[in-house]
Amino acid sequence: MKYKNMEIQMKIEEKQTEFYVCDSIITLANRWDHFLARFGWRRNHRRVKPGLYKLGSPTQESLVFASTNYTLSFDALRSSLKGIDGYILVLDTRGINVWCAAGEGTFGTDELVHLIEMTELSKVVNHRSIILPQLGAPGICAHEVGKRSGFKVEYGPVRSSDLPNYLKTRTATAEMRRVRFNLRDRLELIPVEIMAFLFIAIIVILIGLFTGEIWKSLQILGILITGLVLFPILLPWIPTRDFITKGLLLGGVAVMMIYFLPAYLKNGIFGWALAWETLINMLIMTPVVAFLALNFTGSTTFTSRTGVRREIFTYIPILAAMFISGIIFSIVMYLIKLRS
């Protein structure tokens, strides 16, 4: 399907007079668009026009599905409905995916009822049922939609790829009702994580190049990669429940591999100087990894506000104390070296 990525919001204030048309085909251009989306490229421009779409050649009895106007969400739905004739109601969520938009309320009861009125859905189909993605539920009050619009909300599976199986029986298995966070899901998030810290990484490299301390820059880069790439990958296998303790553990291992091991292999002796240096690097670098780990909570599918808040209040003072004492120690060390 060909669509124009819009920059400006299309306000739905007038009644939709004719149907928009879409198909189930994901073109090469669509795939390229999805690829760029994974890097967070032009994030606010991935929007489809909100309204009622025809998929195939639907009749008055055909099913009605709902989705958001984020291209990735909309494409996931339409490509899962291969060979099915139906209608897709695209809600205006300002280019945000279903779950996040539901959390914010833009994929919400008001918007859904409004769109049902504006598209005159009750004249288009003769049944009164609409299939929503399950993850839209945090924004939709099903019984209120029923009262206000006359349409019964039916929650489909979490993932649109399960829709063909769901539609056979119109019931979802427990597996279809659960969000997951497997390795593939976590890998898909890494590019966006990296892009957020790309600026810092480039500065670190530039400073290294200008001061001639490129090895130190690479070490810091290694720490950043540990927090941004290795942590998401290894998340379920690192022991302990809390993200910060997981981060501290992984950070500790990273410091041993990046700082201690090369220095030990180079000199071949383990003395006070190396022990002291490793301690300082531990104090400075493990909180960095732990902080990056904490920032990953928002990307996961299972952290609660209460849980994250508890982690922040419990551990942030400890992380700050470690980091600051590490900095002070390294300054002291530098001054002692300067003297001798």
Next chain:
Amino acid sequence: MLTKLLKKKVQRKAINTLKYKPELCINCGMCSTVCPHGVFTPGKDTAKIVKFEACMECGACQLNCSMNAITVESGVGCATAMILSALKLRKTESCGESC
């Protein structure tokens, strides 16, 4: 003294704000349908909480319970959003345009 200390410890260990009143439940099954982590399951007469600790406070069950039997302080479990809003760099404790 000891009970106070114990209470404090429990509070610190609190993992979510989910509260459910089974006496209001009509066993419609909606909470079990909308929960993405299988916290609820339909029981014989009322819904049951089977995985309390898995609740991520998304708020879907509360909003879709027609009997108002469930309450939960919903919000995003995102440290970045909380830190940015605490530092007044973001107006609300939610996901912004860039995230």
